[in-house]
Amino acid sequence: MQITIIGTGNMARGIATRALAGGNAVTLLGTSADKAQALAGELSGDVRAGAIGDPISGDVVVLAVWYQVLDDVLGRYAGQLDGKVVVDITNPVDPQTYQPLDLAAGSVAQEIAQKVPRAKVAKAFNTTFAGTLVEGQVGGQPLDVFVASDDEDAKGVVRRLAEDSGMRLVDAGPLAIARQLEGAGYLHMAIQGDLGTSYGSALKVVS
Amino acid sequence: MQITIIGTGNMARGIATRALAGGNAVTLLGTSADKAQALAGELSGDVRAGAIGDPISGDVVVLAVWYQVLDDVLGRYAGQLDGKVVVDITNPVDPQTYQPLDLAAGSVAQEIAQKVPRAKVAKAFNTTFAGTLVEGQVGGQPLDVFVASDDEDAKGVVRRLAEDSGMRLVDAGPLAIARQLEGAGYLHMAIQGDLGTSYGSALKVVS
Numbered sequence: 001m002q003i004t005i006i007g008t009g010n011m012a013r014g015i016a017t018r019a020l021a022g023g024n025a026v027t028l029l030g031t032s033a034d035k036a037q038a039l040a041g042e043l044s045g046d047v048r049a050g051a052i053g054d055p056i057s058g059d060v061v062v063l064a065v066w067y068q069v070l071d072d073v074l075g076r077y078a079g080q081l082d083g084k085v086v087v088d089i090t091n092p093v094d095p096q097t098y099q100p101l102d103l104a105a106g107s108v109a110q111e112i113a114q115k116v117p118r119a120k121v122a123k124a125f126n127t128t129f130a131g132t133l134v135e136g137q138v139g140g141q142p143l144d145v146f147v148a149s150d151d152e153d154a155k156g157v158v159r160r161l162a163e164d165s166g167m168r169l170v171d172a173g174p175l176a177i178a179r180q181l182e183g184a185g186y187l188h189m190a191i192q193g194d195l196g197t198s199y200g201s202a203l204k205v206v207s
Numbered sequence: 208m209q210i211t212i213i214g215t216g217n218m219a220r221g222i223a224t225r226a227l228a229g230g231n232a233v234t235l236l237g238t239s240a241d242k243a244q245a246l247a248g249e250l251s252g253d254v255r256a257g258a259i260g261d262p263i264s265g266d267v268v269v270l271a272v273w274y275q276v277l278d279d280v281l282g283r284y285a286g287q288l289d290g291k292v293v294v295d296i297t298n299p300v301d302p303q304t305y306q307p308l309d310l311a312a313g314s315v316a317q318e319i320a321q322k323v324p325r326a327k328v329a330k331a332f333n334t335t336f337a338g339t340l341v342e343g344q345v346g347g348q349p350l351d352v353f354v355a356s357d358d359e360d361a362k363g364v365v366r367r368l369a370e371d372s373g374m375r376l377v378d379a380g381p382l383a384i385a386r387q388l389e390g391a392g393y394l395h396m397a398i399q400g401d402l403g404t405s406y407g408s409a410l411k412v413v414s
Contacts, residue, residue, distance in 0.1 A: 100387065139413050146394070171401040172394060180307065180397070183390025187353070187379060188412065190387070194378040197414045205398065206346050207408040 001160060002058030003027070006073055008035040011089060012064040013042070014133025015125060020045035021136065022164030029054055052076060060085045060157050062125075067092040067101070067108055074115050082118035085154045088178075089125040091185040100186045109148065109178035122149035123178035124158045126185040128167075129199045136166045138202035143167045148178045170205060208367060209265030210234070213280055215242045218296060219271040220249070221340025222332060227252035228343065229371030236261055259283060267292045267364050269332075274299040274308070274315055281322050289325035292361045295385075296332040298392040307393045316355065316385035329356035330385035331365045333392040335374075336406040343373045345409040350374045355385045377412060 001024045005012050008030035016026050016039070025046040030036035036049035053076055061081065065073055067090040074081070088109045092101040105111035109123035124147040125133070132138050145162040147169060149155045155171060162169040172181055188203045195201060208231045212219050215237040223233050223246070232253040237243035243256035260283055268288065272280055274297040281288070295316045299308040312318035316330035331354040332340070339345050352369040354376060356362045362378060369376040379388055395410045402408060 141413055146398075170398055173397050173401075177394065177397060180390035180394040183387035184394055187384065187387040187391055190380050190384060191353075191377055191412065194380075195412060195414065197412070201412045201414040204411050204413050205395065205402060205404070205408045206348055206411050206413075207402065207404045 001025070001060055001157065003060045003062060003161070004029060004056050004058055005062045005064050006052060007064030008039045009064065010130035011125070011133070012062075013039060014128070014130040015062055015064060015089070016043055016047065017134045018136055018165040018167065019161060020047060021166070022161060024161070024164070025058070027057060056080055056084065059083070060087070062087040062089065063112075064089055066090065066095070068095060070108070070112065071115075074112065081116045084119055085151075085157045086112065086116065086119040086121050087125070087154075087158060088112050088121060088123050091126050091182055091189065093186065100182075106176060107178035107182050109175055109182075113150075113175060120149070120151040120154040121175060122147055122151070122154035122158050123175065123181050124148075126181060127188050127203045129188075129201070131200055132202055138200065141202065141204060143202050144170050144204045146170045146172045146181055146184070148172045148175050148181055150175045208232070208267055208364065210267045210269060210368070211236060211263050211265055212269045212271050213259060214271030215246045216271065217337035218332070218340075220246060221335070221337040222269055222271060222296070223250055223254065224341045225343055225372040225374065226368060227254060228373070229368060231368070231371070232265070234264060263287055263291065266290070267294070269294040269296065270319075271296055273297065273302070275302060277315070277319065278322075281319065288323045291326055292358075292364045293319065293323065293326040293328050294332070294361075294365060295319050295328060295330050298333050298389055298396065300393065307389075313383060314385035314389050316382055316389075320357075320382060327356070327358035327361040328382060329354055329358070329361035329365050330382065330388050331355075333388055334395050334410045336395075336408070338407055339409055345407065348409065348411060350409050351377050351411045353377045353379045353388055353391070355379045355382050355388055357382045
């Protein structure tokens, strides 16, 4: 698959690492092309770099940016996301207080689906920490990647992205369950101090 | 500890089994004393039975009933829960559609805290399935028991209940995070069909 990742932070690095490990082609788009080029230079495989605003090649876009800048990104790509799989990875928190935000749409993913109704929106990777994505596993156990979407194509893309690089996909159901996924993502962040796991843990369903 | 469990269903059985395994005394209160006696007869240890409405002995009460009957139970024990640790285990769903309920208080646990403000309310055991509680572990890994409370006594009680019977306590934070815990509990239920785990899985944080 040809995957465009918008963002050059730790989550972009983690998802790009797994996507490349799975044999996909990755294009990183940063607030500057230099930032994207710097991250691309640290990665191995079919990776390219550009700036946010560049045309999107391929049919899969991962929005690896903070909730607070999504509006700006979606505005810059108005119309260009139609028909594409758009993966939302955010956990919406107040950047000052770190408290969870209560969204009228129910979740960020549903908010995005309202703003780009012709995109195939999926929620995923919001419960997997950046550092653990670089390895794809924690303590010898593969990461669980939870996906929520109303679109089977979108789910299929996330499944390939997860499974081709050694992770497990967990189909959480329709896009509406993104609300609970965002709750679980927040919970996973909130317990890091008590557990002392420094964002190195994985939220998993074991059986 | 002396623990009163209100309810005689599968969750009452699971929590009673662990409480008894941890060396606690358990009193089961059912809609009839017969039902409670029947469950007590299946369990080993210091277990007694009675009917809902009987006075509560001890300082710990686990509400192992559906969300929809909590009001009735709390009404019958009006005033008698003051100062006691009250453990809410519910995941609020519409009994017809099985869709999650959106509560003005944020979560069932916060709703209970509003109704019995002098009780020490904790949210716990809403992500652990009944059958897995009977064993206390899944696939050789101890269950994670997430607790949310604004009261340290209540957290301490849940910690002892969990750890004394071989489970791991995860302190999720203040009672307000019960909202995200209930989201995680719903998510864990919702994925059972896709995973094929028949409510035999455990939601864990691995590291």
